[in-house]
Amino acid sequence: MKYVATFYTHVSAMMSQRSLAAKGIRAKLAPTPRELSSSCGTCVRYEADDPSYSLLDSDVEQVASLDDSGYRILRQFS
Amino acid sequence: MEKKKNSFLKDYGMVILTGLVIGAAAVLLTKLGNPKNMGFCIACFLRDISGAMGFHGAAVVQYYRPEIVGLVVGSMVMALVTKEWKAQGGSSPFTRFVLGALVMIGALVFLGCPLRMVIRIGGGDLNAVVGLLGFIVGIVIGTIPLRKGFTLNRAYKQSKLEGLAFPIALVVFFIVSVATVLLKSSTEGPGSMRAPILVSLIVALIVGALCQRSRLCMAGGIRDAVMFKDFKLITGFVAIIVAVLVGNLIVNGGVKFSFADQPIAHSDGLFNFLGMAMVGWGSVLLGGCPLRQLILAGEGNSDSAVTLLGFICGAAISHNFGLASSAAGIGAGPVAIVMVVGFIILAIVSVCNMKKGA
Numbered sequence: 376m377k378y379v380a381t382f383y384t385h386v387s388a389m390m391s392q393r394s395l396a397a398k399g400i401r402a403k404l405a406p407t408p409r410e411l412s413s414s415c416g417t418c419v420r421y422e423a424d425d426p427s428y429s430l431l432d433s434d435v436e437q438v439a440s441l442d443d444s445g446y447r448i449l450r451q452f453s
Numbered sequence: 454m455e456k457k458k459n460s461f462l463k464d465y466g467m468v469i470l471t472g473l474v475i476g477a478a479a480v481l482l483t484k485l486g487n488p489k490n491m492g493f494c495i496a497c498f499l500r501d502i503s504g505a506m507g508f509h510g511a512a513v514v515q516y517y518r519p520e521i522v523g524l525v526v527g528s529m530v531m532a533l534v535t536k537e538w539k540a541q542g543g544s545s546p547f548t549r550f551v552l553g554a555l556v557m558i559g560a561l562v563f564l565g566c567p568l569r570m571v572i573r574i575g576g577g578d579l580n581a582v583v584g585l586l587g588f589i590v591g592i593v594i595g596t597i598p599l600r601k602g603f604t605l606n607r608a609y610k611q612s613k614l615e616g617l618a619f620p621i622a623l624v625v626f627f628i629v630s631v632a633t634v635l636l637k638s639s640t641e642g643p644g645s646m647r648a649p650i651l652v653s654l655i656v657a658l659i660v661g662a663l664c665q666r667s668r669l670c671m672a673g674g675i676r677d678a679v680m681f682k683d684f685k686l687i688t689g690f691v692a693i694i695v696a697v698l699v700g701n702l703i704v705n706g707g708v709k710f711s712f713a714d715q716p717i718a719h720s721d722g723l724f725n726f727l728g729m730a731m732v733g734w735g736s737v738l739l740g741g742c743p744l745r746q747l748i749l750a751g752e753g754n755s756d757s758a759v760t761l762l763g764f765i766c767g768a769a770i771s772h773n774f775g776l777a778s779s780a781a782g783i784g785a786g787p788v789a790i791v792m793v794v795g796f797i798i799l800a801i802v803s804v805c806n807m808k809k810g811a
Contacts, residue, residue: 434607
Protein backbone atom coordinates (compact mmCIF):
# COMPACT_ATOMS: atom_id res chain seq x y z
CA MET A 376 0.00 0.00 0.00
CA LYS A 377 1.15 3.54 -0.72
CA TYR A 378 1.08 6.07 2.10
CA VAL A 379 1.74 9.78 2.50
CA ALA A 380 2.61 11.34 5.84
CA THR A 381 2.63 15.11 6.31
CA PHE A 382 4.50 16.93 9.08
CA TYR A 383 4.58 20.17 11.04
CA THR A 384 8.25 20.65 10.18
CA HIS A 385 10.64 19.74 7.40
CA VAL A 386 13.13 18.16 9.79
CA SER A 387 10.43 15.91 11.18
CA ALA A 388 9.72 14.62 7.66
CA MET A 389 13.44 14.04 7.14
CA MET A 390 13.84 12.02 10.33
CA SER A 391 10.73 9.96 9.58
CA GLN A 392 12.00 9.19 6.09
CA ARG A 393 15.24 7.96 7.59
CA SER A 394 13.66 5.72 10.21
CA LEU A 395 11.33 4.23 7.58
CA ALA A 396 14.25 3.63 5.23
CA ALA A 397 16.28 2.08 8.07
CA LYS A 398 13.57 -0.61 8.37
CA GLY A 399 13.85 -1.31 4.67
CA ILE A 400 10.69 0.59 3.75
CA ARG A 401 10.85 2.51 0.47
CA ALA A 402 10.36 6.12 1.52
CA LYS A 403 11.14 9.44 -0.12
CA LEU A 404 10.75 13.13 0.68
CA ALA A 405 8.47 15.21 -1.55
CA PRO A 406 6.47 18.47 -1.44
CA THR A 407 3.19 18.02 0.47
CA PRO A 408 0.37 17.38 -2.05
CA ARG A 409 -2.17 20.21 -2.26
CA GLU A 410 -5.02 17.75 -1.71
CA LEU A 411 -3.80 17.06 1.81
CA SER A 412 -2.78 20.50 2.96
CA SER A 413 -2.76 24.19 2.10
CA SER A 414 0.66 24.45 3.71
CA CYS A 415 3.72 24.01 1.54
CA GLY A 416 5.79 21.69 3.68
CA THR A 417 7.53 18.40 3.07
CA CYS A 418 5.84 15.01 3.13
CA VAL A 419 7.11 11.45 3.09
CA ARG A 420 5.77 9.05 0.47
CA TYR A 421 6.30 5.42 1.38
CA GLU A 422 5.19 1.92 0.42
CA ALA A 423 4.58 -0.48 3.28
CA ASP A 424 2.24 -3.24 4.46
CA ASP A 425 0.75 -0.92 7.10
CA PRO A 426 0.99 2.81 7.94
CA SER A 427 3.93 2.17 10.33
CA TYR A 428 2.89 4.99 12.68
CA SER A 429 5.52 4.04 15.25
CA LEU A 430 8.34 4.83 12.82
CA LEU A 431 7.13 8.38 12.21
CA ASP A 432 8.51 11.37 14.12
CA SER A 433 6.31 12.91 16.83
CA ASP A 434 5.67 16.06 14.74
CA VAL A 435 3.63 14.07 12.19
CA GLU A 436 0.44 15.90 11.19
CA GLN A 437 -1.53 13.32 9.22
CA VAL A 438 -1.18 10.02 7.42
CA ALA A 439 -3.14 9.19 4.27
CA SER A 440 -3.28 6.20 1.98
CA LEU A 441 -3.05 6.64 -1.77
CA ASP A 442 -4.67 4.51 -4.43
CA ASP A 443 -6.23 5.09 -7.87
CA SER A 444 -9.20 6.86 -6.30
CA GLY A 445 -6.93 9.36 -4.55
CA TYR A 446 -5.90 10.16 -0.99
CA ARG A 447 -7.78 8.84 2.04
CA ILE A 448 -6.87 10.33 5.40
CA LEU A 449 -6.26 7.54 7.89
CA ARG A 450 -5.25 9.46 10.95
CA GLN A 451 -4.85 13.07 12.11
CA PHE A 452 -2.36 13.92 14.82
CA SER A 453 -2.42 17.15 16.79
CA MET B 454 -3.46 9.17 -22.07
CA GLU B 455 -6.66 10.98 -21.15
CA LYS B 456 -5.97 10.29 -17.51
CA LYS B 457 -2.47 11.68 -17.74
CA LYS B 458 -3.75 14.88 -19.28
CA ASN B 459 -6.27 15.28 -16.50
CA SER B 460 -3.68 14.87 -13.83
CA PHE B 461 -1.38 17.40 -15.53
CA LEU B 462 -4.21 19.91 -15.47
CA LYS B 463 -5.00 19.04 -11.88
CA ASP B 464 -1.38 19.32 -10.79
CA TYR B 465 -0.29 22.33 -12.78
CA GLY B 466 -3.54 24.02 -13.86
CA MET B 467 -4.17 26.03 -10.70
CA VAL B 468 -0.58 27.23 -10.34
CA ILE B 469 -0.34 28.26 -13.98
CA LEU B 470 -3.73 29.97 -13.85
CA THR B 471 -2.68 31.90 -10.73
CA GLY B 472 0.58 32.94 -12.39
CA LEU B 473 -1.18 34.14 -15.52
CA VAL B 474 -3.76 36.09 -13.50
CA ILE B 475 -1.04 37.73 -11.36
CA GLY B 476 0.89 38.72 -14.47
CA ALA B 477 -2.19 40.15 -16.16
CA ALA B 478 -3.24 41.89 -12.93
CA ALA B 479 0.20 43.46 -12.59
CA VAL B 480 0.04 44.90 -16.09
CA LEU B 481 -3.53 46.12 -15.51
CA LEU B 482 -2.74 47.81 -12.17
CA THR B 483 0.30 49.51 -13.70
CA LYS B 484 -1.81 50.73 -16.61
CA LEU B 485 -4.33 52.11 -14.11
CA GLY B 486 -1.74 54.02 -12.13
CA ASN B 487 0.58 51.82 -10.05
CA PRO B 488 4.32 52.50 -10.50
CA LYS B 489 6.02 50.95 -13.53
CA ASN B 490 6.92 47.27 -13.28
CA MET B 491 5.26 47.44 -9.84
CA GLY B 492 1.71 46.28 -10.51
CA PHE B 493 2.32 44.03 -7.57
CA CYS B 494 5.28 44.18 -5.23
CA ILE B 495 4.85 42.89 -1.73
CA ALA B 496 8.06 44.48 -0.42
CA CYS B 497 7.33 47.87 -2.00
CA PHE B 498 3.72 47.88 -0.87
CA LEU B 499 4.55 46.92 2.72
CA ARG B 500 7.22 49.62 2.62
CA ASP B 501 4.55 52.08 1.46
CA ILE B 502 2.30 50.95 4.32
CA SER B 503 5.19 51.36 6.75
CA GLY B 504 5.53 54.91 5.43
CA ALA B 505 1.79 55.57 5.65
CA MET B 506 1.93 54.62 9.33
CA GLY B 507 4.78 57.07 9.80
CA PHE B 508 7.36 54.41 10.66
CA HIS B 509 9.75 55.94 8.16
CA GLY B 510 10.02 59.44 6.78
CA ALA B 511 10.61 58.84 3.08
CA ALA B 512 7.86 61.12 1.80
CA VAL B 513 7.81 59.58 -1.68
CA VAL B 514 6.85 56.07 -0.52
CA GLN B 515 3.92 56.48 1.83
CA TYR B 516 0.58 54.96 0.93
CA TYR B 517 -1.66 52.42 2.61
CA ARG B 518 -1.74 50.00 -0.35
CA PRO B 519 -5.14 48.30 -0.74
CA GLU B 520 -3.48 45.40 -2.60
CA ILE B 521 -1.97 44.11 0.65
CA VAL B 522 -5.37 44.17 2.35
CA GLY B 523 -6.97 42.39 -0.63
CA LEU B 524 -4.36 39.63 -0.78
CA VAL B 525 -4.70 38.78 2.92
CA VAL B 526 -8.50 39.00 3.02
CA GLY B 527 -8.85 37.09 -0.28
CA SER B 528 -6.78 34.28 1.12
CA MET B 529 -8.72 34.38 4.40
CA VAL B 530 -12.13 34.18 2.71
CA MET B 531 -11.02 31.34 0.44
CA ALA B 532 -9.53 29.42 3.37
CA LEU B 533 -12.73 29.90 5.40
CA VAL B 534 -14.90 28.72 2.49
CA THR B 535 -12.77 25.63 1.88
CA LYS B 536 -12.50 24.98 5.63
CA GLU B 537 -8.72 25.27 5.54
CA TRP B 538 -8.59 28.31 7.81
CA LYS B 539 -6.64 27.37 10.92
CA ALA B 540 -5.33 29.60 13.68
CA GLN B 541 -1.80 28.50 14.41
CA GLY B 542 1.48 29.97 15.54
CA GLY B 543 4.32 29.77 18.00
CA SER B 544 7.09 28.64 15.64
CA SER B 545 10.03 30.85 16.72
CA PRO B 546 8.16 34.16 16.26
CA PHE B 547 11.03 36.48 17.14
CA THR B 548 13.48 34.69 14.84
CA ARG B 549 10.88 35.04 12.09
CA PHE B 550 10.57 38.76 12.86
CA VAL B 551 14.33 39.20 12.44
CA LEU B 552 14.40 37.13 9.25
CA GLY B 553 11.50 39.20 7.93
CA ALA B 554 13.40 42.43 8.59
CA LEU B 555 16.49 41.07 6.81
CA VAL B 556 14.46 39.89 3.81
CA MET B 557 12.97 43.38 3.51
CA ILE B 558 16.35 45.11 3.80
CA GLY B 559 17.66 42.85 1.01
CA ALA B 560 14.56 43.42 -1.11
CA LEU B 561 14.89 47.19 -0.83
CA VAL B 562 18.55 47.05 -1.85
CA PHE B 563 17.41 45.25 -5.01
CA LEU B 564 14.18 47.29 -5.20
CA GLY B 565 11.52 44.62 -5.13
CA CYS B 566 10.35 41.34 -3.65
CA PRO B 567 10.70 38.11 -5.68
CA LEU B 568 7.30 38.82 -7.25
CA ARG B 569 8.40 42.24 -8.51
CA MET B 570 11.67 40.67 -9.65
CA VAL B 571 9.67 38.37 -11.92
CA ILE B 572 7.46 41.26 -13.07
CA ARG B 573 10.58 43.33 -13.81
CA ILE B 574 11.99 40.48 -15.90
CA GLY B 575 8.73 40.37 -17.86
CA GLY B 576 9.07 44.14 -18.32
CA GLY B 577 12.51 43.77 -19.93
CA ASP B 578 14.58 44.85 -16.90
CA LEU B 579 17.79 42.83 -17.15
CA ASN B 580 18.92 44.00 -13.69
CA ALA B 581 16.19 41.70 -12.39
CA VAL B 582 17.87 38.76 -14.15
CA VAL B 583 20.96 39.53 -12.05
CA GLY B 584 18.63 39.63 -9.05
CA LEU B 585 17.21 36.25 -10.05
CA LEU B 586 20.70 34.74 -10.10
CA GLY B 587 21.26 36.08 -6.59
CA PHE B 588 17.85 34.80 -5.50
CA ILE B 589 18.66 31.30 -6.78
CA VAL B 590 22.06 31.31 -5.06
CA GLY B 591 20.41 32.47 -1.81
CA ILE B 592 17.84 29.68 -2.02
CA VAL B 593 20.49 27.05 -2.72
CA ILE B 594 22.45 28.28 0.34
CA GLY B 595 19.23 28.16 2.38
CA THR B 596 18.52 24.56 1.42
CA ILE B 597 21.85 23.45 2.93
CA PRO B 598 20.77 24.04 6.56
CA LEU B 599 17.36 22.62 5.60
CA ARG B 600 19.01 19.36 4.58
CA LYS B 601 21.07 19.36 7.78
CA GLY B 602 18.09 19.55 10.11
CA PHE B 603 17.29 23.28 10.26
CA THR B 604 13.96 23.95 11.93
CA LEU B 605 12.16 26.88 13.55
CA ASN B 606 10.12 24.21 15.39
CA ARG B 607 6.48 23.44 14.87
CA ALA B 608 3.49 25.75 15.16
CA TYR B 609 0.61 24.92 17.46
CA LYS B 610 -3.10 25.53 17.33
CA GLN B 611 -4.01 29.00 18.63
CA SER B 612 -7.23 30.81 19.54
CA LYS B 613 -9.39 32.05 16.66
CA LEU B 614 -8.67 35.64 17.70
CA GLU B 615 -4.90 35.07 17.43
CA GLY B 616 -5.42 33.92 13.84
CA LEU B 617 -7.81 36.75 12.98
CA ALA B 618 -6.02 39.62 14.70
CA PHE B 619 -3.68 40.52 11.84
CA PRO B 620 -6.31 40.57 9.07
CA ILE B 621 -8.60 42.59 11.35
CA ALA B 622 -5.89 45.14 12.14
CA LEU B 623 -5.07 45.40 8.44
CA VAL B 624 -8.71 46.10 7.56
CA VAL B 625 -9.21 48.58 10.42
CA PHE B 626 -6.23 50.68 9.31
CA PHE B 627 -7.41 50.39 5.71
CA ILE B 628 -10.71 51.96 6.73
CA VAL B 629 -8.81 54.65 8.63
CA SER B 630 -6.69 55.29 5.53
CA VAL B 631 -9.74 55.74 3.32
CA ALA B 632 -12.02 57.59 5.76
CA THR B 633 -9.54 59.96 7.42
CA VAL B 634 -6.35 61.87 6.69
CA LEU B 635 -4.56 60.46 9.75
CA LEU B 636 -2.21 58.28 7.72
CA LYS B 637 0.58 59.74 5.59
CA SER B 638 0.10 59.78 1.86
CA SER B 639 2.69 60.63 -0.79
CA THR B 640 1.92 63.48 -3.16
CA GLU B 641 4.87 62.67 -5.43
CA GLY B 642 7.09 59.69 -6.24
CA PRO B 643 6.13 56.00 -6.39
CA GLY B 644 3.84 56.31 -3.35
CA SER B 645 1.67 58.78 -5.23
CA MET B 646 1.24 56.44 -8.20
CA ARG B 647 -1.79 54.29 -7.57
CA ALA B 648 -4.50 52.40 -9.35
CA PRO B 649 -8.05 53.24 -8.16
CA ILE B 650 -8.57 51.86 -4.64
CA LEU B 651 -11.57 49.69 -5.51
CA VAL B 652 -9.89 48.11 -8.54
CA SER B 653 -6.72 47.40 -6.55
CA LEU B 654 -8.76 45.85 -3.77
CA ILE B 655 -10.89 43.61 -6.00
CA VAL B 656 -7.96 42.44 -8.14
CA ALA B 657 -5.97 41.63 -4.99
CA LEU B 658 -8.91 39.76 -3.44
CA ILE B 659 -9.05 37.51 -6.53
CA VAL B 660 -5.28 37.02 -6.59
CA GLY B 661 -5.23 36.28 -2.85
CA ALA B 662 -7.94 33.65 -3.23
CA LEU B 663 -6.12 32.03 -6.17
CA CYS B 664 -2.82 32.03 -4.28
CA GLN B 665 -4.49 30.27 -1.36
CA ARG B 666 -5.69 27.54 -3.73
CA SER B 667 -2.43 27.16 -5.63
CA ARG B 668 0.14 27.86 -2.87
CA LEU B 669 2.10 29.91 -5.41
CA CYS B 670 5.45 30.90 -3.94
CA MET B 671 8.49 32.36 -5.65
CA ALA B 672 10.97 30.89 -3.16
CA GLY B 673 9.10 27.58 -2.83
CA GLY B 674 9.21 27.05 -6.60
CA ILE B 675 12.98 27.15 -6.77
CA ARG B 676 13.36 25.32 -3.43
CA ASP B 677 11.20 22.40 -4.61
CA ALA B 678 13.06 22.28 -7.92
CA VAL B 679 16.43 22.21 -6.15
CA MET B 680 15.50 19.82 -3.34
CA PHE B 681 12.99 17.46 -4.94
CA LYS B 682 13.24 18.02 -8.69
CA ASP B 683 9.57 19.01 -8.38
CA PHE B 684 8.63 21.74 -10.87
CA LYS B 685 5.01 22.39 -9.94
CA LEU B 686 5.38 25.72 -8.14
CA ILE B 687 8.04 27.02 -10.49
CA THR B 688 5.60 26.86 -13.41
CA GLY B 689 3.67 29.68 -11.69
CA PHE B 690 6.86 31.70 -11.70
CA VAL B 691 7.25 31.16 -15.45
CA ALA B 692 3.56 31.88 -16.07
CA ILE B 693 3.91 35.32 -14.43
CA ILE B 694 6.84 36.24 -16.70
CA VAL B 695 4.93 35.08 -19.80
CA ALA B 696 1.77 36.97 -18.83
CA VAL B 697 3.66 40.19 -18.01
CA LEU B 698 5.66 39.97 -21.22
CA VAL B 699 2.58 39.41 -23.37
CA GLY B 700 0.63 42.01 -21.39
CA ASN B 701 3.35 44.63 -21.88
CA LEU B 702 3.49 43.85 -25.59
CA ILE B 703 -0.25 44.38 -25.90
CA VAL B 704 -0.64 47.36 -23.59
CA ASN B 705 2.62 49.22 -24.20
CA GLY B 706 3.26 47.98 -27.72
CA GLY B 707 6.67 46.57 -26.86
CA VAL B 708 9.25 45.60 -24.25
CA LYS B 709 12.69 47.16 -24.08
CA PHE B 710 15.33 44.77 -22.77
CA SER B 711 18.12 46.70 -21.09
CA PHE B 712 20.06 47.34 -17.91
CA ALA B 713 19.90 51.12 -18.11
CA ASP B 714 16.89 53.38 -17.60
CA GLN B 715 14.50 50.76 -16.27
CA PRO B 716 11.70 52.09 -14.05
CA ILE B 717 12.45 52.23 -10.30
CA ALA B 718 15.58 50.13 -10.70
CA HIS B 719 19.34 50.64 -10.51
CA SER B 720 22.16 48.92 -12.36
CA ASP B 721 24.53 48.11 -9.51
CA GLY B 722 24.86 44.42 -10.35
CA LEU B 723 26.70 43.41 -7.20
CA PHE B 724 24.03 44.81 -4.89
CA ASN B 725 21.16 43.59 -7.06
CA PHE B 726 22.69 40.14 -6.71
CA LEU B 727 23.43 40.38 -2.97
CA GLY B 728 20.05 41.94 -2.15
CA MET B 729 18.13 39.08 -3.73
CA ALA B 730 20.54 36.48 -2.31
CA MET B 731 19.57 37.74 1.13
CA VAL B 732 15.89 37.55 0.19
CA GLY B 733 16.31 33.99 -1.14
CA TRP B 734 18.20 32.67 1.85
CA GLY B 735 15.86 34.35 4.34
CA SER B 736 12.75 33.21 2.47
CA VAL B 737 13.82 29.56 2.51
CA LEU B 738 14.41 29.72 6.26
CA LEU B 739 10.98 31.36 6.65
CA GLY B 740 9.38 28.73 4.41
CA GLY B 741 8.04 31.19 1.86
CA CYS B 742 8.51 34.44 -0.04
CA PRO B 743 6.79 37.69 1.06
CA LEU B 744 3.71 36.98 -1.10
CA ARG B 745 3.37 33.56 0.50
CA GLN B 746 3.64 35.09 4.01
CA LEU B 747 0.64 37.30 3.21
CA ILE B 748 -1.39 34.30 2.08
CA LEU B 749 -0.41 32.27 5.15
CA ALA B 750 -1.30 35.19 7.44
CA GLY B 751 -4.73 35.19 5.80
CA GLU B 752 -5.07 31.48 6.54
CA GLY B 753 -4.66 32.18 10.27
CA ASN B 754 -0.91 31.73 10.63
CA SER B 755 0.23 34.25 13.24
CA ASP B 756 3.90 33.38 12.66
CA SER B 757 3.47 34.79 9.17
CA ALA B 758 1.73 37.82 10.68
CA VAL B 759 4.81 38.40 12.87
CA THR B 760 7.01 37.94 9.79
CA LEU B 761 5.00 40.65 8.05
CA LEU B 762 5.59 42.98 10.99
CA GLY B 763 9.28 42.14 10.54
CA PHE B 764 8.99 43.20 6.87
CA ILE B 765 7.33 46.48 7.88
CA CYS B 766 9.98 47.15 10.53
CA GLY B 767 12.73 46.20 8.06
CA ALA B 768 11.32 48.74 5.60
CA ALA B 769 11.45 51.43 8.28
CA ILE B 770 15.06 50.50 9.13
CA SER B 771 15.96 50.60 5.43
CA HIS B 772 14.60 54.07 4.86
CA ASN B 773 15.56 55.56 8.22
CA PHE B 774 19.19 54.50 7.84
CA GLY B 775 19.66 55.12 4.12
CA LEU B 776 19.86 51.44 3.17
CA ALA B 777 17.11 51.46 0.56
CA SER B 778 18.16 51.90 -3.05
CA SER B 779 16.58 54.28 -5.53
CA ALA B 780 16.76 54.72 -9.29
CA ALA B 781 19.97 56.67 -8.65
CA GLY B 782 21.70 53.64 -7.11
CA ILE B 783 22.19 52.07 -3.70
CA GLY B 784 21.43 54.04 -0.56
CA ALA B 785 23.74 56.59 1.04
CA GLY B 786 23.81 54.71 4.35
CA PRO B 787 26.13 51.89 5.44
CA VAL B 788 24.64 49.44 2.92
CA ALA B 789 27.68 47.19 2.52
CA ILE B 790 28.23 46.86 6.28
CA VAL B 791 24.57 46.08 6.94
CA MET B 792 24.55 43.47 4.15
CA VAL B 793 27.59 41.75 5.65
CA VAL B 794 26.02 41.80 9.12
CA GLY B 795 22.75 40.54 7.60
CA PHE B 796 24.45 37.54 6.00
CA ILE B 797 26.25 36.80 9.27
CA ILE B 798 22.89 36.84 11.09
CA LEU B 799 21.41 34.49 8.45
CA ALA B 800 24.36 32.14 8.96
CA ILE B 801 23.96 32.23 12.76
CA VAL B 802 20.20 31.57 12.51
CA SER B 803 20.86 28.73 10.03
CA VAL B 804 23.49 27.03 12.18
CA CYS B 805 21.95 27.54 15.63
CA ASN B 806 18.57 26.11 14.63
CA MET B 807 19.84 22.77 13.38
CA LYS B 808 18.22 19.99 15.36
CA LYS B 809 20.72 17.74 17.09
CA GLY B 810 20.79 14.19 15.77
CA ALA B 811 19.01 15.15 12.55
